Amino acid sequence: MQMSFQFTILIPLIPLISFLIIGFLYSKMSNKLAGIWGSVSIFSSFLLSLFTAYRYFFEVGRVNGVYPKILGFDFEWLRFSDSLSAHLGTLIDPISVMMLVVVTTVSLMVHIYSIGYMKGDRGFNRFFAFLSLFSFSMLGLVLSTNIFEIYIFWELVGVSSYLLIGFYYEKNSAVAASKKAFIVTRFADLFFLIGILILSFYTKTFDFISLTDPSNIAVMQTGSITFMGLSVTTWALLLIFIGGAGKSAMFPLHIWLPDAMEGPSPVSALIHAATMVVAGVFLVARLFPIYALGSDQALQVIGYVGAFTSLFAAVIAMTQMDFKRVLAFSTISQIGYMMVGLGVSGYGNEAGLGYMASMFHLFTHAMFKALLFLCAGSVIHVVHTNFINEMGGLRKHMKITHITFLIATLAIAGFPGFSGFFSKDEIITAAYHNNKIIFYTELLVAGITAFYMFRLYFRVFWNQEASYEHKPHEVEKTMTIPLIILAFLSIAVGYIPFGNFISSDSMPLESHINWGVASASIIVSFTGIIIAWVLYKKPSNLPERIVSSIKVLYTWAYHKFYIDEVYLFVTKKIIFNLISRPIAWFDRHVVDGAMNGIAWTTSWVSESIKGLQSGQLQKYALAFVSSTIILSALLIYILLNV
Amino acid sequence: MMGGLALQDFLVVSTSMFFIGIFGFLTRRNLITILMSVELILNSVNINFVAFNYFLHPEAMHGIFFAIFVIAVAAAEAAVAIAIIINIYRRFKSINIENVSEMKY
Numbered sequence: 232m233q234m235s236f237q238f239t240i241l242i243p244l245i246p247l248i249s250f251l252i253i254g255f256l257y258s259k260m261s262n263k264l265a266g267i268w269g270s271v272s273i274f275s276s277f278l279l280s281l282f283t284a285y286r287y288f289f290e291v292g293r294v295n296g297v298y299p300k301i302l303g304f305d306f307e308w309l310r311f312s313d314s315l316s317a318h319l320g321t322l323i324d325p326i327s328v329m330m331l332v333v334v335t336t337v338s339l340m341v342h343i344y345s346i347g348y349m350k351g352d353r354g355f356n357r358f359f360a361f362l363s364l365f366s367f368s369m370l371g372l373v374l375s376t377n378i379f380e381i382y383i384f385w386e387l388v389g390v391s392s393y394l395l396i397g398f399y400y401e402k403n404s405a406v407a408a409s410k411k412a413f414i415v416t417r418f419a420d421l422f423f424l425i426g427i428l429i430l431s432f433y434t435k436t437f438d439f440i441s442l443t444d445p446s447n448i449a450v451m452q453t454g455s456i457t458f459m460g461l462s463v464t465t466w467a468l469l470l471i472f473i474g475g476a477g478k479s480a481m482f483p484l485h486i487w488l489p490d491a492m493e494g495p496s497p498v499s500a501l502i503h504a505a506t507m508v509v510a511g512v513f514l515v516a517r518l519f520p521i522y523a524l525g526s527d528q529a530l531q532v533i534g535y536v537g538a539f540t541s542l543f544a545a546v547i548a549m550t551q552m553d554f555k556r557v558l559a560f561s562t563i564s565q566i567g568y569m570m571v572g573l574g575v576s577g578y579g580n581e582a583g584l585g586y587m588a589s590m591f592h593l594f595t596h597a598m599f600k601a602l603l604f605l606c607a608g609s610v611i612h613v614v615h616t617n618f619i620n621e622m623g624g625l626r627k628h629m630k631i632t633h634i635t636f637l638i639a640t641l642a643i644a645g646f647p648g649f650s651g652f653f654s655k656d657e658i659i660t661a662a663y664h665n666n667k668i669i670f671y672t673e674l675l676v677a678g679i680t681a682f683y684m685f686r687l688y689f690r691v692f693w694n695q696e697a698s699y700e701h702k703p704h705e706v707e708k709t710m711t712i713p714l715i716i717l718a719f720l721s722i723a724v725g726y727i728p729f730g731n732f733i734s735s736d737s738m739p740l741e742s743h744i745n746w747g748v749a750s751a752s753i754i755v756s757f758t759g760i761i762i763a764w765v766l767y768k769k770p771s772n773l774p775e776r777i778v779s780s781i782k783v784l785y786t787w788a789y790h791k792f793y794i795d796e797v798y799l800f801v802t803k804k805i806i807f808n809l810i811s812r813p814i815a816w817f818d819r820h821v822v823d824g825a826m827n828g829i830a831w832t833t834s835w836v837s838e839s840i841k842g843l844q845s846g847q848l849q850k851y852a853l854a855f856v857s858s859t860i861i862l863s864a865l866l867i868y869i870l871l872n873v
Numbered sequence: 874m875m876g877g878l879a880l881q882d883f884l885v886v887s888t889s890m891f892f893i894g895i896f897g898f899l900t901r902r903n904l905i906t907i908l909m910s911v912e913l914i915l916n917s918v919n920i921n922f923v924a925f926n927y928f929l930h931p932e933a934m935h936g937i938f939f940a941i942f943v944i945a946v947a948a949a950e951a952a953v954a955i956a957i958i959i960n961i962y963r964r965f966k967s968i969n970i971e972n973v974s975e976m977k978y
Contacts, residue, residue: 846977853899
């Protein structure tokens, strides 16, 4: 049964129209109208997404045992040659439907929350316009039918992220952070573009459906061409992964994400926790059949990079004092988990557990991490500081925020029964079957995650009550309702039988909790929670004592292992001095010098001969007559002698 | 024959007139005199036209017509030149060409 999915094109178009309307009527619209307008349009996208999901999974269902990939809408945009053309359209398959639901849900919550959070801000309308632009780009990205289209939306997402990080453009730090985010991700996108070009050159197609078809021999055979010991497919896939790593803040391209916290908290929740930063994971998942069947090495690289990043970011997160930065590093760490899930996965059946787990974790993480950021936004909104040592004892003042934050924290810590437990556990199980080093790393990271999240929780909501300028109070309804909904989702989504909907080959995948692995991870996270409880529930000097006993390590982690400084050293000292300065010198002295020389010579020549223009008519006439005579004489002489 | 005069005689006269005109044009400072020198040059050309026509192609009339054209042009040129000279005089209170050097660099 073929059902029409033509309407899916509306899902990204509605936010685009909303962006244009709010943008053009910027100063005419009242804040309230802009907020409601933005929320209503994303709400309609949300309803359409739910409808799409229902129709796709339940009305269309499986065809020959697999979920079909459906082109909902297709439009030829650029025709390069008869065999090569760029299309725009919407591709409906399990992961794009899942992403639609994630993006529209979180975006809707963030829109509603922002009505309260941004109230009274001068840039209120601008904020909603940019949110709509971002929703459009992100929805376009997940619906892309081909690698060319995804690249366009990839960059659009980068631009909207840039605009929103730099939202408070009067603040120097915000401007610097937005530039940093844009440049780092753009730098990574360069490799992405090269990867796309290599891949499409050898496979002769941009199209995802034919690229990811396991029976498409042309795609898989490119593995036979090698370059520097690795097959061309591996090179292309690694380059594409670098692009994904830039957006998903994988080590060593993670440096932009902590700074991106300069943006308003709802932006962090939407872009830098739930949606945009998982674009890299989505990209790898989108091309997963090529990764799994075409190149084992690329997948291994992804697994190791993911594992290292998750550990690295978790260690840094333990030491940070800025509320949002802890969450930022936790995001990096959790995305590392998702990458690990993909990296340890195989294609098809049981081997594809990692793929399913990774998508599952993406789904659950979006819910609880958005919730964490929105709670952080509420707390910061109320106490006017980002630093957790200036907070404490907030549980009495902000009951709803406290409870919802606790739920999200339990979810991310992998507490049994909460969504994070199910998804993280499956990633760890997949790692257990595939790679023991990664397995132990991820187990350790699970414990660290529980520790730093509960450190945050106890420090902010328990501990000694800090002295506040204004007495803290619960935030208004438009802000608490999204918190409650997301808290509900943070628990509920864990019970979705995810393997029925999404698996590497679209066949149903039954996943059972592996109790051996699960109990290990439960023990580890309980340990983390208990340590945090001991150290931070009540004010004590124990943390300081521990810190001073591992001073060096702590300082390193606190300064994020000096990665930023390394970048600064490389760019400022090496690239600027060795490359940029010589080029600037060459430009100033050789290129400009040649131009200036020409101009100077012309001016000198005219200066020195201008005396001939005496204005004396008879001098001119004399010159004219005498030249005529000389020329005639010459002519006659030549004619006579020929 | 015109009283035994040959073509060379006419050419001698016209060449002398031409160079007298050139000399006057280059050396005189008075604009009116310069204008007269230009007339001399034009008339020397006229003599050439007519003489060549008469001696080389007696059957044709081209040289004569050219001479008539030159006379007409000279008359027009004299009218324009006198107008310019009057304007120069009004502006500089003089018709000495050395004073009129506004167009230098």
